[in-house]
Amino acid sequence: MSVRNAKKLPMEELAPYLFAMPDAGQVLDPRTLFSVEQPIELEVGFGKGAFLVEAVPAHPERNYLGIEIDRALTLYVATRIAKRKLPNVKVASGDAGRLLSQHLPEQSLDAVHVYFPDPWWKKKHRKRRVFNEVFALHAARVIRPGGMLYLATDVAEYFQVMLTVMAGRPEFVPVHVGREEQANDPTQAATNFEKKARREGRPVWRGRFERNATSVITNQHSLNEMLDRVTEENRHDETQWGQDVGKEILPD
Numbered sequence: 490m491s492v493r494n495a496k497k498l499p500m501e502e503l504a505p506y507l508f509a510m511p512d513a514g515q516v517l518d519p520r521t522l523f524s525v526e527q528p529i530e531l532e533v534g535f536g537k538g539a540f541l542v543e544a545v546p547a548h549p550e551r552n553y554l555g556i557e558i559d560r561a562l563t564l565y566v567a568t569r570i571a572k573r574k575l576p577n578v579k580v581a582s583g584d585a586g587r588l589l590s591q592h593l594p595e596q597s598l599d600a601v602h603v604y605f606p607d608p609w610w611k612k613k614h615r616k617r618r619v620f621n622e623v624f625a626l627h628a629a630r631v632i633r634p635g636g637m638l639y640l641a642t643d644v645a646e647y648f649q650v651m652l653t654v655m656a657g658r659p660e661f662v663p664v665h666v667g668r669e670e671q672a673n674d675p676t677q678a679a680t681n682f683e684k685k686a687r688r689e690g691r692p693v694w695r696g697r698f699e700r701n702a703t704s705v706i707t708n709q710h711s712l713n714e715m716l717d718r719v720t721e722e723n724r725h726d727e728t729q730w731g732q733d734v735g736k737e738i739l740p741d
């Protein structure tokens with residue numbers, strides 16, 4: 490069954506699991522959204538919500554926000570959260586770039602997760618990509634020192650862009666950058682798109698970056714090494730350029 494046809498709970502039952510995108514000029518202190526004060530993490534573009542619904546219950550000691558531009562997906566995932574009565578997860582429909590750049594205060598998050606963001610294959614559409622220089626700049630602003638930025642994609646070219654952007658952000662230390670081979674086990678995957686990549690035997694590129702207290706780069710070598718590798722791999726992927734693959738159907 491498609492997300493659009495899936496049965497959703499009525500709004501009054503979803504309300505405790507939703508938050509509203511603030512109006513222009515308004516600041517949103519995310520601590521005000523939860524009854525228990527504990528570290529807050531944000532997932533950007535959660536799609537069908539496997540990370541928020543399946544992985545998050547293992548972390549009741551953290552609060553999670555999700556932001557997704559597609560309203561039907563937001564209500565679908567809010568229904569999944571409400572059915573499980575997850576007290577530490579809230580989602581909103583809106584543009585993650587706007588939430589980060591205009592509404593979240595400095596050092597208000599402990600982590601930001603960006604998993605399998607839309608690649609927007611066509612060159613003229615790439616400006617629609619959610620992860621870019623401006624996003625990284627604001628991630629550096631809203632993630633507290635010691636907090637994390639998690640990135641993952643199955644698109645070598647997008648990972649190359651991500652690493653290039655991160656190489657220009659001295660506020661982050663690369664803790665882990667790598668290419669994961671097919672694990673043949675979609676149950677180990679955190680998101681719906683990761684499960685799909687694993688089912689189809691495609692590798693996943695992953696980066697974890699720690700927000701620095703001091704802006705001193707200590708792991709630049711591994712970042713440069715991985716950038717060389719992903720650049721090389723991207724050369725082989727270039728047949729994808731110019732293809733109008735459109736927006737992928739969201740996987741289960």
Ligand SMILES: C[S@@+](CC[C@H](N)C(=O)[O-])C[C@H]1O[C@@H](n2cnc3c(N)ncnc32)[C@H](O)[C@@H]1O
Nearest residue numbers: 534535536557558584585604605607680681682
């Ligand atoms: C390729 S899907 C990946 C979904 C999920 N992260 C996963 O790994 O299964 C990308 C998602 O990001 C959402 N998205 C795209 N641009 C966005 C933006 N500017 N703000 C919030 N969500 C966005 C899309 O609607 C889509 O659900």
